[in-house]
Amino acid sequence: MRMTNGRLRPRGGEPLPGGQAIRRAVAVLRTLAIGGERGVPLAEVVQATSLTRPTVHRIVHVLIEEGIVERSERTGNYVVGRQVPELALARPSRSPLLIAAEPHLAAASVQFGDTLFLTVRTGFDTLCVARRIGSYPIQILSIEVGVRRPLGVSSAGVAILAAMPSPEARKIVLANEARFKAYRTDAPTVIGQIQLARRRGYNLRDVGLVQGTKSLSAWIRTPDGQPAGAITLSAIRNRLGPRRAIEVADFLVAAARSIEAAMPRDR
Structure with a gap:
């Protein structure tokens, strides 16, 4: 195995099999991170990830259930959840x-x-x-x-x-x-x-x-x-x-x- 751009890949260079759902969820999370505190509407997540709207909707709501994503009551946009920086505390050292x-x-x-x-x-x-x-x-x-x-x-x-x-x-x-x-x-x-x-x-x-x-x-x-x-x-x-x-x-x-x-x- 080797790391490429933060992703674990076999020595042949192809992505590990069986990881499609995880990769999609990570793509959604990265898109939401770009929105910062403002958040990102669902339509923009669909456009940025090139996933279907039902797929993005399903991923977002699973991430909400897990506390990784939140929905703003004021704007209706989706934002990275407060649990994410808490998880990041496990690796506090500076690069x-x-x-x-x-x-x-x-x-x-x-x-x-x-x-x-x-x-x-x-x-x-x-x-x-x-x-x-x-x-x-x-x-x-x-x-x-x-x-x-x-x-x-x-x-x-x-x-x-x-x-x-x-x-x-x-x-x-x-x-x-x-x-x-x-x-x-x-x-x-x-x-x-x-x-x-x-x-x-x-x-x-x-x-x-x-x-x-x-x-x-x-x-x-x-x-x-x-x-x-x-x-x-x-x-x-x-x-x-x-x-x-x-x-x-x-x-x-x-x-x-x-x-x-x-x-x-x-x-």
Whole structure:
């Protein structure tokens, strides 16, 4: 057996048999996690997972019975249940990536004064695991710690995909295509952004998810070369002009290489 993107697979590379129901439930849970406190309506879960409405309805209600999912009385949306963070307490230690990245997030925040983010890959999603607010009066708080997004819709997501072999990145983009609509993008656009990021050696997003902003991300790989995450600086547009963007890119790329060097190798 071996682990691939957090999934146990036989040495041949195929998923373990008999796990379809579990994989579907996990897909539903990951979709709900993207909604955060707002939650996700059932129709969006159906669209994002490509499962039938009766299947999603059945999975959601079983998860509600088990305390893993809750339904908001105010909105009717479904949210990740309070039992999930309780289960997470069984593994409270911080990740080696977060430990290695923290001093570089702090240094970049002090040097540039803008908001810094650390984002990791989890399956076909990105997860924000750290945020540093800078000293400049206008900060871009476009995402909170704990928020998930489909790989490809954010500056960090594109950077992580750019660190992958092209066939793997394309497979993820196509798998996430139905989810891109909510973020006003599509697969051809994301693929073009990935190609440009590879040529640059980092990703520069000229139009951020928040209007009037720009973001710049450098990818981070694990010691065995797998894309693990990205370090991102986000700022209002006039603070990331051509000259300053190069300065920020040089800093973030150097920080990403230092983070990689500081991460422990598996024994």
